[in-house]
Amino acid sequence: MNVPNERFILKVEGLTVSFDGFKAVDDLSFYVEPNECRVIIGPNGAGKTTVLDLICGRTRATSGSVTFKDKELLTMREDQIVHAGVGRKFQTPSVYEDLTVFENLELSYPKGHGVFGALAFRRDDKVRDRIQEIAETIFLEDLLEEKAAFLSHGQKQWLEIGMLLIQDPELLMLDEPVAGMSVAERKKTAELLKRIIEDRSVIVIEHDMGFVADIATRVTVLHQGKTLSEGSMERVQSDPKVIEVYLGH
Amino acid sequence: MSEENSTPKSNGVSRRAVLAGGTALTASLFMPKGLKASDFPTSAVNTTGLAVTDDTVTIGILHSVTGTMAISETGSVQAEKLAIEQINAQGGILGRKIEYIQEDGASDWPTFAEKARKLLVNDKVASVMGCWTSASRKAVLPVFEQHNGFLYYPTFYEGLEQSPNVIYTGQEATQQIIAGLDWVNQTKGAKSFYLLGSDYIWPRTSNKIARKHIENFMDGCEVVGEEYYPLGHTQFNSVINKIRLRKPDVIYAIVVGGSNVAFYKQLKAAGIDLTEEAPLLLTISVTEDEIRGIGGENIEGAYACMKYFQSLDNPNNIEFVKAFKEMWGDDMVIGDVTQAAYLGPWLWKAAVEAAGSFDVDKVRAASPGIELTTAPEGYVKVHENHHLWSKTRVGRAQADGQYEVVFETAELVEPNPFPEGYQ
Amino acid sequence: MKSTFLSRSELIGFAILALIIFIALPMALDSFRLNLFGKYLTYAFVAVGLVLCWGAGGILSLGQGVFFGLGGYCMAMFLKLEASTPENTSIQSTPGIPDFMDWNQLTELPIWWQPFHSLAFSLFAVVAVPVFFAFIIGVAMFKRRVGGVYFAIITQAFAAILTILIIGQQGYTGGVNGITDLRTLLGWDIRTDEAKEVLYFVNGALLFVVLFIAQFVRKSKLGRLLIAMRDQEDRVRFSGYDVAGFKIFIFCLGAAFAGIGGAMFTLQVGFMSPTLVGIVPSIEMVIFCAVGGRLSILGAVYGALLVNWAKTSFSESFPELWLLGLGGLFIAVVMLFPNGLAGIWSQHIEPRLKALFAPRGAPKSASQSTPAE
C-alpha cells in the first residue's frame, strides 16, 4: 500500500465502526489524490455506504482518522464538514419535495448559512445567475418553478447533484448516482458526471461495471468492511480475490 | 364564644326571615303561601337592572360539570337545584319564582371568571350559587367585586378572605380545625400529630393553622411530620413508612380528589387498621361523597371533623335527606359541602325578604344576622364577616359509608377568617 | 416572484383578518364578548408560534403552555406588586407584599421578585424569560437531535414539572390559585370596560406585529429551510447548515410569541394561574393551530378564535357534549383535514371562487394556487 504523503487530499486511516460488536468497517485505510475519481465497489453489505457516512459525519466512527486537507473530519459536525469542502449525495434521491427546483438549488447556495444570515439572505442577481447556470448543467432549466415532488426519479437525482455542484465542493461523494435510471437518463448522467468530475476529487459507489470502467481513476474493492483490492480497473478485475468474492462460493 | 351572639336576634326583620325559611322543609300544605309579587312591584325591588320580572327572578349556578372537579361539584349543583325547587314550591321569593342559568366552570379557573362575567354582565343574575375550589373563587372574586354581584360559596376553605360580595356558607379553616384537634387531644389523649396534605393552598393553610394550634395552644403536643403530595398523586407507600417511623398518635390528613382513594386503600393495605386507632386518623377533607369512591371498608374507623354529616339526627336533616333522595335518587349521599350549598338559596331568600329588595347592596346590608332555623345542620346565622356561625362535629366513618357523629360543639363556633395568632 | 413579502392573495387575507379584528368584532360584540374574543386572540399568539415550529419546522411542542405561562406570570408579577401597595394590604402582617406571600409567612419580598417593580424590566422579561427557557431546552434537545415524538413527550414533561413547581411553591407563586386580583397598570385601572376595550386593540395590534414577523420569517430563506428540514433533515445538514441552530431559533421565536400572548392574557383576564401552564392547555393550543391549518399563520388565528368560541358557546348550551365535540374535532382534523381550515379554503373554496371570477378576470390564476397563507 502507498505511503501517505502530502499530495493526498483525503486520507482515511484505520477507520473502524462497530454496531453492537459487528464491525461494518474494519481498520480501513485509503488515500485519494486531488482530481482523482475513486470508485468503491463491493458486494452488498461490504460497508460501502457506511464509509461515505463516516467521512461526511453522518455516522460516528469507533476509531481511526479521516483527514481532508489536513483537517480531521471525525470530530467535526456535518455542516462543518460541508463547509470544509466535502459534498455528499445519498443513494435515494433526497430533495425537498415541497419546494421548487429553484428553491432547492437556492437553499444549497453557499451563502446565508447562519440563522441570521438566512433571515437576511436576499435573492440577488448573482444568486439567480448561478442557479440558472447549474440548472442548465443538470438539464432542469425549464423546470425551475416546478415542485421537486413532480420530478421523475432521474430528474431528482440530477437535482441533488446540482445541489451539490452549487456548493462547488472539492471532494464530491456520490452513492450510486445512476441507480434506478432509464437507459437514456443513465447516458445523460454519465455525461454529466464526467463533466463535473474533471476539476475535483470524487468518490463514487457504483455497481455498473461499464460505467465504473468509464470514469474510474482507481478502484477500491470492499469486502466485509475491509479493503480486498485496490488499483486500476484492469488490475482489480484480474485480482483472483475479487473474482472469488464476486463469483465464488 | 359569647352567649348573645349565638342566640337569635329578636328584631322583626329577622323573625320574618326565620318564618319564611321555616316553611321550607315541612309539608307545604300546612304553610301559608309565600308573599305575593303584587305587594312588591318590580320597580321597587329591583332598582339596579337585575334579571327580575313581575313573576320571576333569575339567579346563576356556576360549578364544574366537566373536568376533574365535576366529581366534587355535582352534589352542590344538586343541592342548589333542590333548594330552588323547594323555594318555588312555596311561592318563590317576594312572590317571584326563581329561575336559574347554569354555567359550567369546566374545572378551569379562567373559565370560571369568564362565566361569572357572563352571568353578571349579560344575564344580570340577582345572585350566584357557585364555585367549589379556592382557586375558582379567587378567579371570580374580582369579577364579583367589579360588577357588584353576590356569590354564595359552599365549600369549607382556608379563610383569609372576607369579601362584601360573597357569603361563605361553608366553614372557614379555624372553625373546622380547632374543635377537632381539641377533641382528639382531650378525649383520645393524642399528643403527636403527623400532618399530611395534597399540595395546594387549602391543605397548606389548614395545616398551618393546625400546627399553630397544636404547638401554641395544646399543652405538650407536637407535630412530628408535615408532608405534601401533588394533586392526583397515587403512591403513598413512602409516606406511610415515614408515618411508621415517627409513630404519631394522629395522622391529620387533608388529601383530596383521586389521591384520597389511593391514600386510604394503601393505608389499609399497609396494615394500618384505622379502627384500632393506633394511630388515629383525623381528616377534614373526606365527606360522605368521597367515601363512595374510597369504599367504606377502606376508611372505616377514621374520624372526620366538619359541620355536617348525613347521619345527623334532627328533623330538619331527616326531611332534607328524604327530599334530596326523592329528587336525585336513593343511592345519593350528602356531604358537608352539599348541605352548605343547599343553604345558599335559602340564605339568599331570607336576606332578600329581610331587605324587601333584590338589589345587591340592600341584600348585602340585610345579610348579617340572617338566621336559618331550618338548616339541615341545625341553626345557622350569618356573621358580620359574611361567614356562618355553625357547630363543628366529629364523625367516625362506618363501613357503610356513613359517619357516626361522636362529638359536637356545645355552642355555635364563631367564624374567624383572619385568626390572630394563627398566621 | 414569490419572494416578495406579501403576495396579492396574502395581502387580501391579512386585510380581511384586520377588518374582522379591528372593525367587525368590536362593532358586533358587547364589551363582555369582545373581552372574550380578546382572550381567544391571546391563544392565537401561541398558535402562530406553533405554525412556525410545528407546521413549518416539524417540531411539535406539547409544552407551549410553559412559555405562555411564563410570559403571563412575568406580567402578573408586575401587576401584583403594583396592586400590593402598603395601603391596599394594610390588614396583612407584612403590608406591601402580595397577599399570598403574607398567608405563607413570607415577611419580605423574595429577591427575584424585586426587579418586577419595574414595568420596563417586566416587559423585557415577558419575552426574555420564555426565550431563555426555550433556548436551554432547545440547545439540550436539538443539539442531540431529539425530535419528533420524543421531543413532544419531553416538552410535555416540562409542562408537568412547571405546574407542580408553581403549585408547590405557593409562597412565591400563589400556588394553585395563581396570581389573582390584579388591578392597575401604572395607575390605569385594567378592570373597567373601557380599559378592556383598549387592551383588546393593543392585543390585536400586537398580534399583527407577531403575524408580520412570522410572515417575514416564512418568506425568508429561513422559512424555506424549515420546510426543507422537515422533509429532508439530512440533506439540509449536508448542504452545510447547522440544523440545530435553526430549530433552536424557531423554537425560541415560538416561545417569545407565546410569552407575549400570556402577558396579554394576564392583562385582559386579570389573573394568571397554573391551569394555563399544564399539559391539557398545552395540547389544546396545538389543536387551535391544527384546526386553523398547521401551515397557515392566518389559519392559526382563525383556529384559535373558532375553537374557543365553539368551546364557550357549546359549554353554555351543552356542557356534556363539549368534550365529545373537542375530541371529535381533534380526530376529524387529523384524519380528514390535516391542513385544517386553511386547507379547506385553498383546496375547496378558493378554486371555486376563482372559477367564479375567472371569466371576467385574469387568466393567470394557476400561479396563485399555492396554499393560502
Next chain:
Amino acid sequence: MFADYSMSELGAIFAMQGFAGLILFSVFVLMALGLAIIFGQMGVINMAHGEFMILGAYVTYIMSNIFADYMPALFGMYFFVAMIFAFLASGALGLFVEWALIRHLYKRPLDTLLATWGLSLILQQIYRSVFGAREVGVSIPDWMMGSLPLTDMIEVPINGIFVMILAVTISFGVWIMMYRSKWGKQVRAINQNRVMADAVGINTAWTDRLTFGIGCGVAGVAGSAFTMIGSTGPTAGQLYIVDTFLVVVFGGAGSLLGTIASAFSISQAQSIMEFFLSGSMAKVLTLLTVVGILMIRPQGLFTLKLRK
C-alpha cells in the same frame, strides 16, 4: 432524624421502604408495558393509554358488582375473572381503534399523538355519561387487602405483592410472546424491515392491529390491578400519562428490557427521594433528573445501535 430508633426498627423501616420502591416499580412496569409494546413496534404514542387503563378498571368495577349480586360465594376470586375481561375489553377497543384511526396515520406519528388525545377526551366523556362523574368504589376481596407480617416489624401489603407478581407475570408473558411466538417473530421482522416482511408474506396490517390490541389489553389489565391502589373515575387515566410516557421514552424505544430498567431506576429514585424530601419536591426532582438524562442520552437507556 433517626436518633431515637434502634437499629432493628430502622432496618425494618428501610426494608419496607425498599418494598415500597418495588411496588412503585411494579406499578410503573404495568403502566408502561402496554405502551412500550405499541411504541416499540409502531413508533406510535398512544395518548389515550390512560383511558384504556381506566376501561379495565371500570370492567373490574362491573365484574365486582356482578359477582357481589349473583355469585357472592365466588367473590373472593372475581378479580382474576375481571382481569381477563379487562384484557379482552381494552384489547377489543384497541383493535377497533387501530382499524378506525391508527392505521391511517402510521406515516404521521405526531398526528397519531393528537388523534389519540382526541380519543382520550371522547372516552372520558363516555365514562362520565355511563358511570357518572364521581369515582366509583371498587370493592376488593378481603384477602387482597391487608398486609402480610414477615417479621415482628416488617409488614408488606398483600396488594403490593399481588401487583408485583402480576408485573412479573405479564412481563414474562410479553417476553414469551415477543421472543418465542410466531407473532413476536413477525413483529420483530416488521420492526426491522416492513417492506421485506410484507414481501415474505407476513400480514403486516393484521400484525400491527394485533400488536396495538395486545398493548391496549395489557393496559386494561394494569387498570384492573390499579383499582386496588388507586381511584377509578373518568379522568383518573390522565394521572398516569406523564409517568408512563417518561418510563417508556427513558427506557428507549423497542426495548422491553429498557422499559423495565427505566421503570426500576425511576421508581427507586422517586421512592428514595420521597422518603427524604417532601412528596412534591421528590416528584419534581425525579422528573427533572429523567428529563436531564434524556437530554444527555436522548435515545434512552437501551437502544440497539442500528445502521440506518
